[in-house]
Amino acid sequence: MAPSIVVDSVSKRFTLRRVRRLQERLVRAVRGEDLSNTVQALHGVSLRVERGESVALMGLNGSGKSTLLKLISGVMPPDTGSVRVGGRVAGLIDVGAGLHPDLTGRQNIYLNAAILGMTEAEIRRKFDEIVAFAGIRRFLDTEVKFYSSGMFMRLGFSVAVHTEPDVFLIDEILAVGDPPFRRSCHARIQELRKQGHTLVIVAHDTNMLRQLCDRGIVLHEGEVVYDGGINEAAAYVADNVDRNGVSNRVR
Amino acid sequence: MTLPRTTAEATVRSSAEAPELVEPGRGGGLVGVLRRRYLLRLLVRKELRVRYQGSVLGMAWSYIKPAVQFGVYFFVVGLFLGLRDRIEDFPVYLFSGMVLIHFFIENFNSATRSIVQNRSLIRKVYLPREMFPVASLLVSCVHFLPQLVILLLGALAAGWTPSPVGLGASVLGFFIVATLGMAVGLLFAAFNVFYRDFEKIVDVLGIVITWSAPMIYPWTAVRDVFGDGWLLQTYLANPLVTAVSLFQHAFWLPGTSGGFEFPPHLFVRGLISLGAILLLVGVAQFLFSRLNSRFAQEM
Numbered sequence: 242m243a244p245s246i247v248v249d250s251v252s253k254r255f256t257l258r259r260v261r262r263l264q265e266r267l268v269r270a271v272r273g274e275d276l277s278n279t280v281q282a283l284h285g286v287s288l289r290v291e292r293g294e295s296v297a298l299m300g301l302n303g304s305g306k307s308t309l310l311k312l313i314s315g316v317m318p319p320d321t322g323s324v325r326v327g328g329r330v331a332g333l334i335d336v337g338a339g340l341h342p343d344l345t346g347r348q349n350i351y352l353n354a355a356i357l358g359m360t361e362a363e364i365r366r367k368f369d370e371i372v373a374f375a376g377i378r379r380f381l382d383t384e385v386k387f388y389s390s391g392m393f394m395r396l397g398f399s400v401a402v403h404t405e406p407d408v409f410l411i412d413e414i415l416a417v418g419d420p421p422f423r424r425s426c427h428a429r430i431q432e433l434r435k436q437g438h439t440l441v442i443v444a445h446d447t448n449m450l451r452q453l454c455d456r457g458i459v460l461h462e463g464e465v466v467y468d469g470g471i472n473e474a475a476a477y478v479a480d481n482v483d484r485n486g487v488s489n490r491v492r
Numbered sequence: 493m494t495l496p497r498t499t500a501e502a503t504v505r506s507s508a509e510a511p512e513l514v515e516p517g518r519g520g521g522l523v524g525v526l527r528r529r530y531l532l533r534l535l536v537r538k539e540l541r542v543r544y545q546g547s548v549l550g551m552a553w554s555y556i557k558p559a560v561q562f563g564v565y566f567f568v569v570g571l572f573l574g575l576r577d578r579i580e581d582f583p584v585y586l587f588s589g590m591v592l593i594h595f596f597i598e599n600f601n602s603a604t605r606s607i608v609q610n611r612s613l614i615r616k617v618y619l620p621r622e623m624f625p626v627a628s629l630l631v632s633c634v635h636f637l638p639q640l641v642i643l644l645l646g647a648l649a650a651g652w653t654p655s656p657v658g659l660g661a662s663v664l665g666f667f668i669v670a671t672l673g674m675a676v677g678l679l680f681a682a683f684n685v686f687y688r689d690f691e692k693i694v695d696v697l698g699i700v701i702t703w704s705a706p707m708i709y710p711w712t713a714v715r716d717v718f719g720d721g722w723l724l725q726t727y728l729a730n731p732l733v734t735a736v737s738l739f740q741h742a743f744w745l746p747g748t749s750g751g752f753e754f755p756p757h758l759f760v761r762g763l764i765s766l767g768a769i770l771l772l773v774g775v776a777q778f779l780f781s782r783l784n785s786r787f788a789q790e791m
Binding site for chain 2: 244247255311312313314315316317318323324325326327328330332338339341343344348351352355356357360361407
């Protein structure tokens with residue numbers, strides 16, 4: 242099998258620069274206080290995802306899941322190590338990031354699909370499918386700011402899911418929406434999986450991940466602590482991470 | 493109906509040759525922007541639609557500001573200070589410089605803010621980030637066009653006739669301003685991500701730019717004060733001075749009785765400026781792409 246994503250000993254550190262104003266900087270400098278604060282988001286992460294695999298990224302908040310997705314999508318580069326991806330990457334990293342409230346549903350479909358890398362011809366071909374899946378036909382020429390939050394999410398999801406990228410990144414969005422919408426999302430993701438797209442899904446709902454993924458990778462404080470079958474990974478999370486996370490917090 | 497096709501696509505996909513592994517988030521730059529012209533077009537259209545959303549006058553606002561500015565300069569500088577007596581067809585003289593300077597300042601302002609304004613997108617999806625300053629430049633061009641039409645009508649009324657020299661001068665003047673706008677727009681957009689001071693700096697620079705180009709007064713007034721020395725040369729080295737003079741040469745001069753003295757070697761100056769600015773665009777692109785990798789985490 243050919244690899245779809247290769248992450249090789251990747252580290253990523255964020256510098257939080259809280260103090261920015263000149264007068265504050267001077268005061269702090271005089272007092273000799275440290276001006277920066279760093280967070281190690283990822284530390285020596287290596288993984289390889291084969292084409293057509295469906296992988297769950299698991300772990301507590303702040304374990305580095307979203308950072309890893311951002312590195313895979315190319316939004317930011319790693320500090321050290323390398324990330325390589327085969328084909329077009331698109332993600333549901335935040336439904337609606339590309340939606341503009343002052344544009345109509347129709348205008349947003351074109352804009353958002355183009356942002357996610359679709360060509361004009363592809364968008365025209367899939368337009369009706371996108372509208373039907375989102376279920377917004379009546380409001381197609383209404384500005385998106387008047388949409389209910391459910392419609393807004395459906396529209397964002399529908400556009401993203403129709404971009405048919407080789408690698409599809411899904412971050413947390415499956416937790417939102419009402420049950421019928423979640424069911425249709427699931428069905429669509431299963432369909433993508435069957436078609437042989439590579440999927441990387443971040444979520445906290447292990448039951449759902451069990452249905453959608455074959456493999457689970459558990460991150461803890463920026464390191465891969467478990468990588469294996471989805472059921473084993475879910476069990477690992479239940480036994481170790483969740484409990485330790487809680488006890489860490491108590492401590 | 494769609495099912496068979498998707499299944500067919502699925503079989504093709506699984507048996508197709510594996511796409512080559514590449515680092516994600518590469519292939520940006522101004523070249524990358526050109527490769528995604530369709531997206532650029534949509535972004536420009538979005539910007540034009542959204543900018544005056546919710547205002548009654550809409551697009552008209554982009555003409556009200558220059559119109560008011562024109563009125564103020566015309567009355568204060570033209571009538572009260574008497575520039576109208578020193579410069580023939582003063583309104584045309586004034587307006588031919590004003591459209592260019594206004595174009596530059598508008599582009600400078602919006603390009604500088606373009607990256608920060610689109611931060612929610614930049615943090616989530618990879619796009620060639622140069623897309624945003626380039627879109628700002630194109631939006632400014634769209635606003636510039638009708639003003640150019642008004643300028644032409646005014647010039648015609650003052651007895652202007654088209655000529656190859658005039659056409660050359662206007663094209664050169666326009667490209668000087670557009671490319672300079674591209675270069676400073678890229679630089680300031682990137683710096684503004686790290687220090688929001690830059691959008692304030694641009695506001696302040698707007699005042700300096702307005703008065704440093706010879707659009708309200710003749711450049712000879714500067715020569716009268718500075719003499720022929722290095723001070724004047726420094727003043728004339730400003731590409732905006734050259735561009736404004738070129739526009740006056742193109743749109744104002746033909747309608748006058750002549751005799752106005754432009755800065756020496758105006759066209760040579762213009763070509764040299766354009767060359768230097770193109771180099772600056774290269775430098776700006778280089779710095780932009782260096783800083784680019786930190787955009788997503790800094791905003």
